[in-house]
Amino acid sequence: MQAARIVKIKEPLEIQNLEAPKPKGSQVLIKVESAGVCHSDIHLWDGGYEGPGGQILKTTDRGVKYPLTPGHEVAGVIESMGEEVEGFTKNEKVLVFPWIGEGLCPACRIGEENLCDKPRSLGVYNDGGYAEYVLVPSYKYLAKIPDLDTDISAPLSCSALTAYSAVKNAQLKPNDNVVIVGAGGLGLMGIQLAKAVSGARIIAMDLDDNKLKVAKENGADLVINSKNEDPIKAIMELTGNLGADAVIDFVNASKTVETDMQILRRRARVVLVGLFGGALQLNLVSMPTRAYKLI
Template identity: 55%
Template sequence: MKAARIIEPEKPLVISDVDTPEPKDSEVLVKVKAVGVCHSDLHLWEGGYDTGDGFMKVTDRGVKFPVIPGHEIVGTITEVGGSVQGFSVGDNVLVYPWIGCGNCPACRVGNDNLCDAPRSLGVFQNGGYAEYVLVPHFKFLAKVSGIDLDAAASLACSGLTAYTAIKKANANSQHSIVIFGAGGLGLMGVQIARAITSANIICVDIDDAKLQTAKELGADSVVNSKDADATQKIISLCGGKGADSVIDFVNAPPTVKMGLAVLRKRGNLILVGLFGGSIDLSLVTVPLKAITIQGAYTGSYNDMLELLGLAKRGVINPIISKRYSLSEANAALEDLKARKILGRAVINP
């Protein structure tokens, strides 16, 4: 099969022929119809993350090169192992890529995405930038019907991450939610917030075109963070007391700083993005304001099923703005890095 592999960080992906996997036991072979182009793929390609006080290599987390990236995978089953139940050749499926060890405390309660020793597809084992992908167990599949397959791909990561973050925000309050970032994650977050909360939704970004899209998708108000009075605007839009919940889909020093500034007493700051960096934090304000700072990382398999249900009912509509062939994998990552993609892009192997 054809596959695009990262041979070493910061070098072009190499597109070549590799052996097509053969499924056995509980394994399933899926012909990839679409795979999302995600910022996590960029971090893998770049070799790591900016931690604020250094560079954390993905190899230190257990990544081994070469690897086929791509974790937002949707496709059609072409072969099944002998122990597979409930799935057949020809089924269209969405792949849950956040595969855990199966034994740690998180995995035992169904939170494979928070596993102590993750085995995620497209990160720690070969993913979907290829014509086929081997899924280690059929329990990580969900049947897809009544929704565009390209659009379904993003539900496994960007949509799932946004869904988890909105649920955490909604648990704190339904009055006001401020969303930082109007990229693929943020725009999905706006739609999900509109669908499952009754909150006043304010979206913040530096791009007026993206903010207009956020407004069209359900944001009650939008604010350009480059405006000199952006912080006060956000506080005013939240009734003058500040935001009950802030979701930062960027998670860069400027957005986190503004997020903390607009957070009201008892507020909840949810950090999602992996932009990186660090900030100075006034420690005394955390207890005095009784604020909560927490992270949100993808979501559980059951969360993905709930999200897929929303998509099937047409409540949310993932935006696919660009499509690439497998031979254009490098161009897809370069376009994402250059912020040329509105919503989500997919590769169609």
């Protein structure tokens, strides 16, 4: 099979001919129809993330090994299966859950494999979907998608789950004011999910009027272009000078989080999602006196 692989960081992916894996036990071989491009794939290609003071946090220090076939947003059809697979058939259309753990740590034991101490995620720590085929360790990591287009479905295992987790962590209640920072792919998914499950008033913030227009079309009640107006003043005016009940920051850069911390109501929750990087200086007195939760 052919696979597009990161052989050396910051160099073009190489198309390599590899032997297609043969599934055994509970393993399933998926013929890839769609593989999304996530910003995390760019970080893998870059070889790291920006940390405090511009320091690069290397992917290899987190256990990533090259060469690597990236791609963790994968949908396709079942090509072949191990002898222990149950409930699936050849050519069945499926979405792959890529956040696979080692199965034994405390997170894995309660079903939170995405937070595993020794992750085995597809496309990050094991070869992923930028290939004709991908080997999934168990049929339990597959979801049947008979009526969904694979191009539309593939990002759901990453962007939708990430956004849903953020919305859940924000603990939104009806009539809460929630600020969603960043109206890109994740932010738009977060807006749709918050609208669907929370009953909160959604305020979208971005630097791009076109993105904010799409945010409004996808469920944002109010939008703020933080390049054209003072976002702190705007949020305080919209919330009767009380501040936001929650902020979900899909950018998570030093500048955006500094703003986040100035628009909070007492008891507010701040959920940091993006991987932009940088550092934050906190007013430690305000954390207990105003009962903020930083997640």
